[in-house]
Amino acid sequence: MAVSGFEGFEKRLELHFFGDDPVVIDMGLRLLDFESIQEVLDAVQCTVVSAVGNQYFDAYVLSESSLFVYPTKVIIKTCGTTQLLKSIRPLMNYAQDLGLNLCACRYTRGSFIFPKAQPFPHTSFKEEVIYLEENLPINLCYRKASVMPSKMPSHSWHVFTASDQTHLVAQTMPAEITFTMEICMTELDRVLARKFFRRANDGKNGDTAGKEMTGLTGIDDINPSAIICDFAFDPCGYSMNGIDGDRYSTIHVTPEDGYSYASFECVGSIYDDHDDIAKMLKKVVQVFKPATFSVSTTCSSHEVWTHVARALEPLGWKCRSCVMDEFPAAGSVVFQTFTVARRK
Numbered sequence: 018m019a020v021s022g023f024e025g026f027e028k029r030l031e032l033h034f035f036g037d038d039p040v041v042i043d044m045g046l047r048l049l050d051f052e053s054i055q056e057v058l059d060a061v062q063c064t065v066v067s068a069v070g071n072q073y074f075d076a077y078v079l080s081e082s083s084l085f086v087y088p089t090k091v092i093i094k095t096c097g098t099t100q101l102l103k104s105i106r107p108l109m110n111y112a113q114d115l116g117l118n119l120c121a122c123r124y125t126r127g128s129f130i131f132p133k134a135q136p137f138p139h140t141s142f143k144e145e146v147i148y149l150e151e152n153l154p155i156n157l158c159y160r161k162a163s164v165m166p167s168k169m170p171s172h173s174w175h176v177f178t179a180s181d182q183t184h185l186v187a188q189t190m191p192a193e194i195t196f197t198m199e200i201c202m203t204e205l206d207r208v209l210a211r212k213f214f215r216r217a218n219d220g221k222n223g224d225t226a227g228k229e230m231t232g233l234t235g236i237d238d239i240n241p242s243a244i245i246c247d248f249a250f251d252p253c254g255y256s257m258n259g260i261d262g263d264r265y266s267t268i269h270v271t272p273e274d275g276y277s278y279a280s281f282e283c284v285g286s287i288y289d290d291h292d293d294i295a296k297m298l299k300k301v302v303q304v305f306k307p308a309t310f311s312v313s314t315t316c317s318s319h320e321v322w323t324h325v326a327r328a329l330e331p332l333g334w335k336c337r338s339c340v341m342d343e344f345p346a347a348g349s350v351v352f353q354t355f356t357v358a359r360r361k
């Protein structure tokens with residue numbers, strides 16, 4: 018039997034919907050009751066462990082990563098051996114009951130540490146793409162799948178996008194000039210990774226132990242204006258969602274030695290202060306001091322990624338590869354990989 022640990026690398030699915038009824042669009046998918054959400058998660062094989070919401074969206078910490086529900090958008094990110102793509106059908110069905118139809122889909126993931134442990138339809142990227150092709154409606158006719166390579170054969174970025182004509186047009190609107198940044202970190206500093214282990218008989222529950230880890234690790238300082246919903250697993254592991262107005266951020270940590278992994282994801286606007294983006298990136302990598310990490314930036318403008326290496330190289334990491342690809346539904350994706358140059 019193959020030796021296998023916990024698969025930290027997440028699969029990430031973003032679905033956009035459209036509808037005609039302004040009343041529905043106002044709350045849209047947020048009208049889904051908890052039973053319906055849990056039914057979607059049953060198909061994926063995970064559960065909700067904590068939740069928070071504001072006037073813009075709802076954020077759920079899952080047993081395996083996170084779910085964000087906006088009125089016309091869902092982002093679901095799951096790790097381990099979950100079957101994320103199995104959420105597409107039930108989500109489309111529930112959305113249709115609310116008068117919402119799918120208009121764009123983006124699926125991304127890194128390279129699994131334990132690919133042989135993945136169940137259908139995640140046994141290979143080819144299998145995932147076939148599943149996506151078969152389960153998406155035909156109006157999403159602009160489709161592209163790509164594996165973006167790096168200098169390290171075990172680190173590549175898998176991207177599938179699909180969109181209809183309506184969404185392609187919507188992307189040219191100024192309000193849509195946002196970026197998504199996904200950071201995948203491996204070989205975490207061992208001392209820092211220990212902070213994501215619970216102390217035996219600490220008398221805390223997942224929420225209170227999570228809150229303690231958020232403070233002790235400096236995660237609460239990454240975006241001090243975010244409301245944080247955090248959870249510590251037993252005996253180790255950590256997840257958090259940050260909500261700041263209409264923006265989310267999320268961190269997930271698998272601290273076990275041998276397959277340690279942490280991820281950070283956030284959204285922003287290309288009009289954000291570049292110094293603020295650089296400061297945030299620096300704080301993130303210093304919480305984990307990984308030996309290797311990748312930064313994937315998805316944006317309809319070409320600029321944001323140029324600040325990544327400039328922010329991180331002075332801290333002792335070197336950008337080893339940088340590749341860019343264009344996608345009809347998502348703009349450009351830039352995939353950069355970094356390894357330690359020298360410790361500072």
Ligand SMILES: C[S@+](CC[C@H](N)C(=O)[O-])C[C@H]1O[C@@H](n2cnc3c(N)ncnc32)[C@H](O)[C@@H]1O
Nearest residue numbers: 023025080096250253254269270271272279280
């Ligand atoms: C859900 S968390 C974060 C996952 C995230 N994708 C990451 O960055 O690795 C996974 C960590 O929690 C631990 N863990 C403990 N109990 C767990 C449970 N019931 N479900 C999922 N993970 C659990 C795992 O061993 C692992 O260290």
